[in-house]
Amino acid sequence: MKTPQKAPIGRPRGFDTDQALEQAMRVFWEQGYEGASLTDLTDAMGITRTSMYAAFGNKEDLFHKALERYTEGPASYGARAMREPTARQVATAFLNGAVWATTRPGSPTGCLGVQGSLAAGDPGRNARDALAAWRNEHTSLLHDRFRHAVDEGDLPPDADPGLLARYLMTVGNGIAVQAAGGATRDDLQRVADMALQSWPSA
Template sequence: MPQRGRPRGFDADEALERAVEVFWRQGYEGASVSDLTAAMGINKPSLYAAYGGKEELFRKAVARYAEKDMAYARSAFAQPTAYEVVATLLRENVLAVTRPDRPAGCLSIQGGTACSSENAPVAGFLAASRLAGEGALADRFARAVAEGDLPAHADPVALARFVMIVSEGQAVHAAAGVSREDLRQAAEIALAGFAAASGARLPEQATGTV
């Protein structure tokens, strides 16, 4: 069992931010405890004392990533129409996965999609997180149907799955080196597809302008 010690002489929040970077670049399995402690500027006993262990640290890193790097999602969900929700999500996601000061792509995608069976709980945790986001988006679309923003025949679950597939694809392609401009172009095509498939009211229709 790893030796446990008291975390002293370091900023736990700053160290967690550095762990986010390591997991993002190397994935859960690719990031060793030594890699993490070196980047975080702490020793192993301090890591275990402050965060509980590698898996617990990873979960905290994902939570930090969601809070900080995906803050745009909260803004997107607050948009007044389903079309604007999706437009904000896809356009802002393009910016997020191509930030010059961050690794390309998305921590929740790169972090553990290729985990071995030994680390199945990590892969399951990430999958559950993504499904929770998809479920929240489906709920938002269901509200849009109830409010008359989307037509009664619109399928909130299918639409949410479509948007999540596109956004996750953006992250995968960004990590593979696809440019921001190419991702932006694809996002606009996907947005047009969402509007056509869902019957969503476009902004000018929602405001009554021509």
């Protein structure tokens, strides 16, 4: 005699949350926080608003989750660059990664972290602040890495780790803006190569 199976507790979701979040990330990346309407998001995710709220929270909650996914996916070149053995290699990997990520075939151009909410009214203020904090965090990580390089003698003792970090982030952000404006990968790679010509040597 078969043992009767217990009915599952709760109703299983009828969609792949991972895939839905991927689609939401792409919408925010392409349209920005304020430009992405709930209809745009739910249409791309293939779910209803009710399902979106149940799985991800409100639009702002969804944006934060999408930014986390972006950081761990397309923008993961930043974390990988930090592991390079020398400061010059860190800088090279960071800018090359920025060029690759912002011009990747089949993906939106530019950078979610740069263009996601540069100009925002009151409804998008929190998203704008979150992205500013995201960029500042990455600048701080570069700063710490370059300060370590100065201490190790990999950078000259008069090198300014904070200025180098800001320089790299400014060039990387500029690459993203140019990519969103239609600049080609080859053109942007040449920009990255030129920026590295002035990198200090120990």
